Amino acid sequence: xxxxxxxxxxxxxxxxxxxxxxxxxxxxxxxxxxxxxxxxxxxxxxxxxxxxxxxxxxxxxxxxxxxxxxxxxxxxxxxxxxxxxxxxxxxxxxxxxxxxxxxxxxxxxxxxxxxxxxxxxxxxxxxxxxxxxxxxxxxxxxxxxxxxxxxxxxxxxxxxxxxxxxxxxxxxxxxxxxxxxxxxxxxxxxxxxxxxxxxxxxxxxxxxxxxxxxxxxxxxxxxxxxxxxxxxxxxxxxxxxxxxxxxxxxxxxxxxx
Numbered sequence: 440x441x442x443x444x445x446x447x448x449x450x451x452x453x454x455x456x457x458x459x460x461x462x463x464x465x466x467x468x469x470x471x472x473x474x475x476x477x478x479x480x481x482x483x484x485x486x487x488x489x490x491x492x493x494x495x496x497x498x499x500x501x502x503x504x505x506x507x508x509x510x511x512x513x514x515x516x517x518x519x520x521x522x523x524x525x526x527x528x529x530x531x532x533x534x535x536x537x538x539x540x541x542x543x544x545x546x547x548x549x550x551x552x553x554x555x556x557x558x559x560x561x562x563x564x565x566x567x568x569x570x571x572x573x574x575x576x577x578x579x580x581x582x583x584x585x586x587x588x589x590x591x592x593x594x595x596x597x598x599x600x601x602x603x604x605x606x607x608x609x610x611x612x613x614x615x616x617x618x619x620x621x622x623x624x625x626x627x628x629x630x631x632x633x634x635x636x637x638x639x640x641x642x643x644x645x646x647x648x649x650x651x652x653x654x655x656x657x658x659x660x661x662x663x664x665x666x667x668x669x670x671x672x673x674x675x676x677x678x679x680x681x682x683x684x685x686x687x688x689x690x691x692x693x694x695x696x
Contacts, residue, residue, distance in 0.1 A: 440493075440515045440517065444523040446520070452490065453524060456590050459586040459589070471525060471526065472531035473498060475594075476489075476506065485511070486506045486510070487536045488513075488514070489535045490524060491515060491533045491534075492517070492532045499532060511535065527594075549641035550643075550644075551620060554578065555646065556583050557649065559649055560585050564593065565596075566679050566682050568595065569683045570603060571602055573687055574693075579616060579643075580608065587600070621643070622643050622662035623665045624658075625646055625681050625682070627676075631666075632665075632667070633688050637692070642689070646678050646681065648678075
């Protein structure tokens with residue numbers, strides 16, 4: 440059992456929780472709790488290390504055993520050690536380190552989501568969760584978008600990381616990456632309303648920064664603006680809400696599964 444917060448394993452987890460550079464250098468990220476552990480197992484994602492407290496319930500212990508069968512090293516830890524490792528106010532009793540997923544979109548794709556300069560981890564996580572539910576096949580992150588493996592993003596995405604290809608991209612590479620797709624930029628009060636667009640052809644939806652909108656580089660792309668009609672004039676909708684509204688209209692037009 441690990442009883443010291445100075446244990447090298449604990450220091451590794453804390454570094455991965457806190458620093459993007461550590462995640463990129465080690466090729467690992469952190470998941471917390473039974474829900475994400477269950478999603479990892481369902482996806483066959485091999486954990487490298489699992490830390491758990493001995494008061495974990497039977498369901499949680501079953502997940503630990505399943506992760507061990509996938510190749511994970513498992514270590515019991517004391518509650519203070521778990522609290523030191525966790526990024527939440529209420530530590531979940533189970534933390535795992537996993538390799539950064541390396542998922543590839545199908546070829547060809549007919550629905551992509553481009554997120555340009557999003558800075559809020561909760562928004563990004565919600566967008567990833569929504570994208571998976573709406574059938575998005577590829578998510579491209581441009582500009583200064585927050586690290587998709589930031590712990591707050593991972594928690595908010597609720598397992599989307601194990602199923603959805605997520606790729607950083609330079610804006611200048613988007614035309615090649617999205618070849619054959621119509622590019623639509625969500626903007627307030629510009630272009631047709633989202634319900635007036637024919638979303639059946641292959642397309643990519645671009646969502647800009649919450650505070651500043653899309654970058655100038657994105658605006659130079661050959662794109663079309665689209666807005667969401669609202670009952671009353673508002674400055675804009677939350678980025679995650681706007682994406683959800685448009686993505687589920689696309690899903691509706693293409694036929695719900």
